[in-house]
Amino acid sequence: MSVARARIAAVETHDIRFPTSREHDGSDAMNPDPDYSAAYVVLRADVADCAGRELAGHGFAFTIGRGNDVQVAAINALRSHIVGRDLDELCADPGVISRALVGDSQLRWLGPEKGVMQMAIGAVVNAVWDLAAKRAGKPVWQFLADAEPEWLVSQIDFRYIEDALSRDEALELLRAGKAGSAERAARLREAGYPAYTTSPGWLGYSDEKLTRLAKQAVADGFTQIKLKVGADLEDDVRRFRAARAAVGDELRIAVDANQRWNVPEAVDWVGALAEFDPYWIEEPTSPDDILGHAAIRRAVAPVKVATGEHVQNRIVFKQLLQAGSIDILQLDSARVAGVNENLAILLLAAKFGVPVCPHAGGVGLCELVQHLSMFDYVALTGTTDDRVIEFVDHLHEHFTDPVRISGGSYLAPSAPGFSAEMHPESIATYRFPDGTFWMADLRERNEGVAA
């Protein structure tokens, strides 16, 4: 007797771009005009889920416009690794596909483990976790929190990090994290996970809009906001003063330079803002500059140093921790090679006792990363002290299971999967260049030229 095995039948990709630059949403010192975009991938299985719907895994890389096509091409280059894979095997052990993608020696040359190829692997690996969690009928945070420590450790590639975190140490941390996890899961479902908001602080916003949104953030229950800085010191002083006036002395205000400075410049600039009590300085310089961050941290204390949204992999995070470069680790769900590598990063942070406050915003990054922080709380570090997930109130309406914020906290997702699925209408509208929005936009431009 032979039973047909369920398989991945197709890998679909879409170049999705939102025209966010027209409202200066997301504008900062390095990125004046981002068009928030997703290189989006769908892994289609040849079976239905338990509700009779077509079963599929969804994932994406986040980019800010031009080059989203290059990112899609990189995901397409991974297609032959996925199509035809046995669905049960894939879902039972996502580490297999994770290692296959990272270890493809010809594709590895294009990184290694960084940039466009790394994000492509992240998109596909995250789509596999979406699929695995859907099959298990659990949201990813719970899927991870329910897993055995031995299995979680088997999902991690310890290459290049063993000198800082051994397999045994990881196992010990995960075993310790199990104690009290059921109670914490219950508390999470009740109270959610603390958030902070960046919505008031975009560089392109007027002082009036900044003040209004900062006050709104307090009214909404947030205990921290963030301002973009680094383009012009005089402007930054004025905006920071306005923000402080709007929120009072108690609320934490973080600032974010988006890599704008050299090391000495960062030290001077943060010094000039010190009177307004910045909670952390985020991305003061290049994310590659491990030693530079360490020098900045020594100089600007007690202001904390945070980075991570552009950190390429676990190896750089390892060194940021080893060198004492950061007070806050800003993990990103879609910059590194997916859940498997993020497990390694969460464990490194736990080992070094550095709180993780994830980067989010963009397209769908809030949706993804909440699962990782919630797993960390329930089954790894067991605490939300000094931990907040970034929240930006943009583009959630395009997702079928959008984040829910209440009283300044992320509520725990309950739908199975990774909250990564977009509405078919959003894809049809914003696919570049042939979605209905972009086709209409092109017609308007052409008419503008003709007129």
Added chain:
Amino acid sequence: MSVARARIAAVETHDIRFPTSREHDGSDAMNPDPDYSAAYVVLRADVADCAGRELAGHGFAFTIGRGNDVQVAAINALRSHIVGRDLDELCADPGVISRALVGDSQLRWLGPEKGVMQMAIGAVVNAVWDLAAKRAGKPVWQFLADAEPEWLVSQIDFRYIEDALSRDEALELLRAGKAGSAERAARLREAGYPAYTTSPGWLGYSDEKLTRLAKQAVADGFTQIKLKVGADLEDDVRRFRAARAAVGDELRIAVDANQRWNVPEAVDWVGALAEFDPYWIEEPTSPDDILGHAAIRRAVAPVKVATGEHVQNRIVFKQLLQAGSIDILQLDSARVAGVNENLAILLLAAKFGVPVCPHAGGVGLCELVQHLSMFDYVALTGTTDDRVIEFVDHLHEHFTDPVRISGGSYLAPSAPGFSAEMHPESIATYRFPDGTFWMADLRERNEGVAA
């Protein structure tokens, strides 16, 4: 009166792949089956050169097979920055286009300054230098060596490296390099620049082939060879013994692990090979692991530590030097953002007193990188002591101005440009998938399936 200005009329790209994996050429512990490939770009000007030939700049990124299409897509994403540029302005100041490409904020998100986008920028920037040197009627090494220090410094982006190398320090180093440069240029034209050869040492070669090629290397006048190691210690001991027997005790034998090891593993493995007197250990671990290289270097001295072919940018090189991680800096011509960034890297190495022994081989990397080392000798450090350029005897026949090796040295190129131009027939034959070689290969495979 208006005179039409010469411009860049078109940017042409080609996906070129050579079937090198069939002979195990280039095989090492991480890359068992590379198909040496080039994502090749041609900048076509709308004027002829002085000989009446169509003027064009040539550049490329080197990859090892799959994913070369992604690399081509990344170069295509830069097209709008180039087409229509004024030729005189472009050639007079390549720093302008270099900054425009690195600074495109939407594309920068895909790195930043690393991976596929970084190599794409390198390909285009190098093509601009090819064009500029051709217009000046000089090989790139001479074009650089003849340039004024002030102008060279204007070509460099000091962002993120100023804490280690200021503009003034760079200027001072270049001014000092001018003394005696005419004599050194004459000596270079006579005697060439020292090389070492990796041809004997590929992991997929038999001991007999290794021994034969090692003896040949000595007969050819090389004073250093290199062996690939890291897959199997017993094999490495046997192969190293055979190589040492073939070349004698005096000749330098470097070993190259191609990132195969964790930090403690690297220390142990190099220790086990110490009896054969390895000159340097190359890429013992991840190129991202600055602190790991420093730990390895402390442990394996007096064996030297070398890395660089996969180092993404000047910021990581800066830290490798600051942390004392390397004895030898292995600059690569096509991994970073082109000549402009490599000028910064050469200056960083000069400032820290670390010799540069460039990575080469692949497709056309020897052709390109010789120009950078020769500039360094003539007009920067003024020495070739403990400096050698890697030489691998593959694929040079595809270039119109191939490297010339004599007595174990690279002879100085005399043709104008960057030696980056491939024969049109090579492109027509090896373009993937529609070149004549690959079409015939496909037919053969199909017939094999049909038979």
